[in-house]
Amino acid sequence: DVKVTQSSRYLVKRTGEKVFLECVQDMDHENMFWYRQDPGLGLRLIYFSYDVKMKEKGDIPEGYSVSREKKERFSLILESASTNQTSMYLCASTQTGGKQETQYFGPGTRLLVL
Amino acid sequence: RKEVEQDPGPFNVPEGATVAFNCTYSNSASQSFFWYRQDCRKEPKLLMSVYSSGNEDGRFTAQLNRASQYISLLIRDSKLSDSATYLCVVNTKNTGFQKLVFGTGTRLLVSP
Numbered sequence: 001d002v003k004v005t006q007s008s009r010y011l012v013k014r015t016g017e018k019v020f021l022e023c024v025q026d027m028d029h030e031n032m033f034w035y036r037q038d039p040g041l042g043l044r045l046i047y048f049s050y051d052v053k054m055k056e057k058g059d060i061p062e063g064y065s066v067s068r069e070k071k072e073r074f075s076l077i078l079e080s081a082s083t084n085q086t087s088m089y090l091c092a093s094t095q096t097g098g099k100q101e102t103q104y105f106g107p108g109t110r111l112l113v114l
Numbered sequence: 115r116k117e118v119e120q121d122p123g124p125f126n127v128p129e130g131a132t133v134a135f136n137c138t139y140s141n142s143a144s145q146s147f148f149w150y151r152q153d154c155r156k157e158p159k160l161l162m163s164v165y166s167s168g169n170e171d172g173r174f175t176a177q178l179n180r181a182s183q184y185i186s187l188l189i190r191d192s193k194l195s196d197s198a199t200y201l202c203v204v205n206t207k208n209t210g211f212q213k214l215v216f217g218t219g220t221r222l223l224v225s226p
Contacts, residue, residue: 035216040122040218041218042118042201042216042217042218042219043158043201043216045213045214048213058213090157090158102160103158103160103214105157105158105159106157107156107157108156108157
């Protein structure tokens with residue numbers, strides 16, 4: 001079974017703190033994604049990566065950065081957390097070619113910024 | 115206008131009922147279509163792909179109308195365990211990369 005894990009299920013941070021969200025997948029997938037999910041807005045793509053050290057902006061990259069130093073790990077960084085970044089963050093992975101639509105999601109991290 | 119639009123519901127149905135969800139998408143260049151299911155406080159999981167000719171998986175039937183840019187999901191003989199949010203998802207190629215665009219979801223509540 002494909003497994004995508006995220007470093008924390010729940011996180012509480014203060015405004016201005018630097019926040020790291022880690023995601024690891026164990027299926028050697030090339031592509032990894034970070035989304036945030038908010039009521040009424042659905043899942044929105046923040047950043048994605050199609051290879052080690054490669055990254056592409058999604059629809060809402062402002063206030064975020066990412067790092068992909070190893071194939072299995074994709075990190076989302078909030079340089080200076082703000083209250084409007086309180087959300088559910090979901091990481092996903094998929095392989096190149098084949099059924100790209102089958103994105104495998106991690107369990108999510110609920111981030112609260114005070 | 116949202117790229118993928120769904121009725122948020124909730125749809126409240128009794129066990130055994132048939133229920134249908136609809137979804138519209140705005141990008142005519144969209145290439146493939148899916149339904150994902152998301153249980154409360156859980157991650158989304160692929161339910162089924164949607165093919166042009168329509169396709170069925172047990173009690174679930176998906177239909178695609180490219181001319182009207184419309185996707186549907188029909189659930190027959192609803193079970194309590196079908197209670198979840200159903201996400202309509204469209205695969206669109208944008209600046210050389212394919213990406214999934216998610217609808218906000220339709221919530222289904224099946225009651226005894």
